Amino acid sequence: MASTPTPLQQLDERFLLHPFTNHDEMHAHGTHVIVSGSGVFVQDAQGRQLLDGLAGLWCVNVGYGRTEIIDAVAAQMRQVAFYPSFFNSTTEPAIRLAERLARLAPPRLKHTIFCNSGSEANESALKIIRGYWKLRGQSQRTKILSREFSYHGVTIATTSMTGLPSCSAPFDLPLPGFIHVPAPHAYAADRESDPVAYGKWCVEETARTIEREGADTIAAMFVEPVQGAGGVIPPPAGYLTALRALCREHGILFVADEVITAFGRLGEWFASGLWNLDPDLITLAKGLTSGYLPLGATMVSDEIADALRHGGYFAHGFTYTGHPTTCAAALANLDILENDGLIPHVASNIGPYFQEKLRAFAGHPAVGEIRGYGLIGALELVPPGGKAALTPTMTLGVRAAALARKEGVIVRGIRDIIALAPPLTIAREEVDQLFAAVRVAVDRIWE
Numbered sequence: 490m491a492s493t494p495t496p497l498q499q500l501d502e503r504f505l506l507h508p509f510t511n512h513d514e515m516h517a518h519g520t521h522v523i524v525s526g527s528g529v530f531v532q533d534a535q536g537r538q539l540l541d542g543l544a545g546l547w548c549v550n551v552g553y554g555r556t557e558i559i560d561a562v563a564a565q566m567r568q569v570a571f572y573p574s575f576f577n578s579t580t581e582p583a584i585r586l587a588e589r590l591a592r593l594a595p596p597r598l599k600h601t602i603f604c605n606s607g608s609e610a611n612e613s614a615l616k617i618i619r620g621y622w623k624l625r626g627q628s629q630r631t632k633i634l635s636r637e638f639s640y641h642g643v644t645i646a647t648t649s650m651t652g653l654p655s656c657s658a659p660f661d662l663p664l665p666g667f668i669h670v671p672a673p674h675a676y677a678a679d680r681e682s683d684p685v686a687y688g689k690w691c692v693e694e695t696a697r698t699i700e701r702e703g704a705d706t707i708a709a710m711f712v713e714p715v716q717g718a719g720g721v722i723p724p725p726a727g728y729l730t731a732l733r734a735l736c737r738e739h740g741i742l743f744v745a746d747e748v749i750t751a752f753g754r755l756g757e758w759f760a761s762g763l764w765n766l767d768p769d770l771i772t773l774a775k776g777l778t779s780g781y782l783p784l785g786a787t788m789v790s791d792e793i794a795d796a797l798r799h800g801g802y803f804a805h806g807f808t809y810t811g812h813p814t815t816c817a818a819a820l821a822n823l824d825i826l827e828n829d830g831l832i833p834h835v836a837s838n839i840g841p842y843f844q845e846k847l848r849a850f851a852g853h854p855a856v857g858e859i860r861g862y863g864l865i866g867a868l869e870l871v872p873p874g875g876k877a878a879l880t881p882t883m884t885l886g887v888r889a890a891a892l893a894r895k896e897g898v899i900v901r902g903i904r905d906i907i908a909l910a911p912p913l914t915i916a917r918e919e920v921d922q923l924f925a926a927v928r929v930a931v932d933r934i935w936e
């Protein structure tokens with residue numbers, strides 16, 4: 490035990506199960522209790538201020554402590570904290586938010602059903618897709634394509650889509666009918682000398698999988714425009730356009746999982762716009778409320794919405810679908826993104842600055858690859874023997890994240906990767922502070 494656990498840490502150990510945590514390891518040191526947040530900083534129970542280089546969990550886009558959201562939530566709660574959208578009812582914030590999203594999203598997507606998380610947004614998409622094909626008389630289209638290194642959530646079905654064995658193997662998933670194709674992760678495939686050629690091969694391999702499975706048995710393909718939790722994998726040139734065309738050619742619905750990439754992280758409201766993906770569905774969460782309250786959304790094309798609307802009783806939705814208070818939080822959050830000009834700020838100011846600082850690690854002997862886009866980035870770390878000497882248990886990224894924490898910044902360690910995604914409100918000096926701490930961590934990783 491690093492130090493005597495506080496009473497709160499003791500209660501935590503006895504009563505609280507944490508998501509994505511090795512409990513034995515955590516309690517050897519005591520859990521890390523965060524007590525407050527302001528701007529890009531959070532403060533822990535020991536009184537330490539930490540620069541949050543991961544925006545909570547890739548989500549606190551407008552930073553902490555925004556009174557506009559807090560006030561909107563309080564006002565909505567005073568008026569009516571909750572009323573469902575089931576059975577012909579709803580509340581004003583749900584309607585207003587759906588309309589607002591329709592204005593911001595790619596042109597064919599004008600219809601939204603809400604939920605409470607990214608997992609539920611994808612789960613809803615899966616059910617809508619199944620229902621849609623049944624209504625269209627093609628109920629044999631049930632299989633789902635997704636990619637290795639993808640992360641789509643934690644329900645049984647979304648874990649099945651997720652292309653990370655560490656998430657699926659403990660539960661004996663994926664379920665049958667969830668098919669994984671290669672991701673354009675050239676570094677992991679030792680093809681980093683020509684990522685574009687590797688991306689082309691990935692599309693060809695996806696085409697072969699479609700051929701083998703039978704195109705008319707495949708319902709949809711789920712794609713994160715930039716893969717996030719799997720290791721921050723931006724698409725190589727030409728890859729997403731070719732993948733989109735392939736799905737269209739075979740009548741396979743294309744779902745953009747924009748749970749991380751929407752609402753400014755890449756300098757656009759929706760990453761789909763950056764690559765002209767024209768998706769049939771988009772799934773959203775995280776930056777929709779900047780994490781102030783849990784809210785997810787599934788947006789669907791006019792064609793899918795028409796089928797559902799005229800297809801009889803639509804038997805799907807959560808108690809909290811269209812929750813007025815979470816929708817009020819989202820509306821206030823979108824106001825901030827818009828009024829503070831945060832999306833163009835990421836595109837032409839802080840995003841390029843962040844990428845410049847990230848790429849300054851080029852040539853560092855402990856850095857094997859640098860990836861990023863907008864305000865998301867990753868460093869692949871290597872041991873003294875270089876990439877060839879990596880072993881699965883080294884987890885250099887996890888160790889580097891711990892070193893960075895000692896320097897007062899929070900980053901995410903994923904395998905041998907340091908991942909960064911700070912709030913969009915981060916100032917240049919704070920970017921400097923973030924990377925100064927990351928440099929100390931990277932410099933010390935061989936010690």
Ligand SMILES: Cc1ncc(COP(=O)(O)O)c(C=O)c1O
Nearest residue numbers: 606607608640641642748749774
């Ligand atoms: C791309 C993507 N999809 C889905 C999810 C699942 O979202 P949630 O954790 O809100 O269920 C995540 C979470 O990190 C994500 O990054």
